[in-house]
């Protein structure tokens with residue numbers, strides 16, 4: 253709603269905010285108490301939402317009213333509620349969430365697309381409807397996914413962009429029951445606001461043991477000799493092996509599996525070197541392993557064991573050029589990913605004698621084609637991606653992924669999230685009211701922009717006595733982004749996709765810190781959101797520097813708007829807000845209050861900031877109900893009112 257005179261000048265206020273006395277027939281709540289309790293109730297519900305199941309959040313009738321659309325908005329985005337809340341976000345009422353689960357069943361649905369250990373399934377069933385459908389075609393997966401809130405896969409299911417697109421926005425979490433996430437399109441997941449979690453620790457030992465098993469089996473021709481005996485032969489001279497003791501093993505990728513392989517190889521008396529550009533030398537030294545360059549590793553190794561993830565930079569890292577540098581007769585083990593080896597180059601290296609033997613658990617294409625030259629090669633031992641396949645590891649992985657998925661569906665931050673910034677729980681609880689403030693400031697700021705201006709450049713200022721390292725602003729920035737974008741689009745924004753969405757829309761959000769002296773008890777003193785290069789529908793919202801400016805702080809745990817443009821105000825941020833600029837004179841509050849009261853619009857807060865007595869003033873009025881257009885028009889028609897705007901929170 254545009255102010256009646258569309259005043260373009262920019263009066264400034266240097267006075268402290270003034271609380272006004274209630275006028276007759278306007279119920280003006282005590283600023284510090286009533287609103288504060290309302291907000292606290294919301295926050296405790298928000299905290300409950302972080303730990304309770306959606307079904308337990310189907311609030312009793314008496315509390316349903318607390319689930320206002322604004323709370324739903326918080327719930328839908330609170331990082332602790334990354335998933336399963338879209339229906340709330342879109343329609344505002346908790347009860348509609350049932351629709352997302354099908355019928356009135358509020359339980360989320362988890363599609364388990366590959367075999368998962370029983371303990372994990374039990375855990376999932378305690379919380380969700382579990383659909384175990386194995387061996388789905390891509391088409392079947394895409395059809396099913398629109399009915400699922402979560403998907404659990406191992407390495408055998410490709411979760412590509414089409415899966416996220418087919419989900420219609422319902423899929424909130426993908427759980428990879430294992431380490432490697434190269435079968436999940438992370439960019440597509442992020443763009444769709446879908447959290448990806450994995451189970452990174454439970455199969456480490458199994459994979460390392462399999463690596464050692466392949467190493468020893470290869471050195472002693474176990475697989476070939478076994479096949480030969482079973483074929484009725486007794487070829488003792490043919491299967492003379494090589495010893496491991498004293499040989500140099502190059503571990504490529506010194507992460508969880510690589511370091512466990514190194515530890516075991518040391519126990520076998522091998523000389524172990526490792527190459528990993530990101531590993532700490534002292535961690536390697538602690539187990540008697542020397543970190544070396546890629547070339548040093550492949551030039552000197554008798555055995556090479558691969559343990560790096562498949563990424564664009566590791567794809568085909570063992571290629572013709574690399575094989576050419578290797579010691580003649582080198583032996584290769586791969587329990588990482590098939591794609592880190594150029595398989596055709598390996599066949600050539602085997603045939604030319606550079607590589608004496610290879611032992612492979614993984615392939616570029618799985619299962620490999622029946623005429624795959626490596627599989628058929630006499631000096632190659634193969635297993636069908638069995639690295640993680642021990643009873644113990646599969647039970648552990650199932651529990652690890654089930655806990656991560658259930659936690660994410662409950663709204664907890666997942667410790668193993670792959671595509672979302674991690675915010676520790678204690679930081680989260682401290683930031684909670686600032687998170688709400690951030691979203692509301694974003695909402696207010698964007699609504700103050702005149703239509704057609706196009707928000708491109710946003711500056712956020714955090715004033716804090718905390719050291720920069722002590723204030724994690726990623727969450728706040730994401731919430732501001734949500735506040736800025738959601739009111740003017742159909743986008744659904746959460747911690748996973750906030751930065752991506754802002755970038756996609758060309759909104760640049762820069763952050764600044766103001767270091768304050770004093771006790772850093774609270775994470776923030778105040779937060780300011782400024783939108784540059786736009787016009788405002790409420791001219792008084794423009795700062796001296798020509799940006800739409802709103803500023804807020806948290807008081808007694810409750811977010812407050814404390815500045816609009818250059819005017820200081822002070823109102824609790826809930827319900828909706830009417831901002832009026834007027835000529836400061838007696839009776840203004842009464843006039844506005846009476847108009848609202850006539851239409852039964854409840855005023856929760858009022859605050860006036862002014863330049864000087866009897867000059868310009870900005871009145872901020874918090875209202876519980878949205879006034880009708882005629883009511884707002886009546887306010888605008890009060891002669892002393894120069895401009896006004898109605899803002900939804």
Ligand SMILES: NC(=O)c1ccc[n+]([C@@H]2O[C@H](COP(=O)([O-])OP(=O)(O)OC[C@H]3O[C@@H](n4cnc5c(N)ncnc54)[C@H](O)[C@@H]3O)[C@@H](O)[C@H]2O)c1
Pocket residue numbers: 431432433452455456459504505506507508509510527528529530531559560561562565566587588589613614637638639640641
């Ligand atoms: N065969 C199986 O069943 C099986 C089982 C478990 C893990 N894996 C695979 O093993 C790999 C490692 O698993 P992890 O749990 O040890 O992961 P990890 O993340 O703990 O370790 C990977 C290591 O590779 C390093 N790395 C990255 N790029 C590199 C490069 N260019 N050169 C050298 N090192 C590089 C990283 O710094 C990291 O230390 C993953 O690809 C995983 O999928 C396979």
Ligand SMILES: O=C(O)[C@H](O)COP(=O)(O)O
Pocket residue numbers: 406407408429430431432433455637639640641
């Ligand atoms: O990355 C992994 O964890 C392993 O490759 C295991 O894959 P899997 O779950 O398909 O056995």
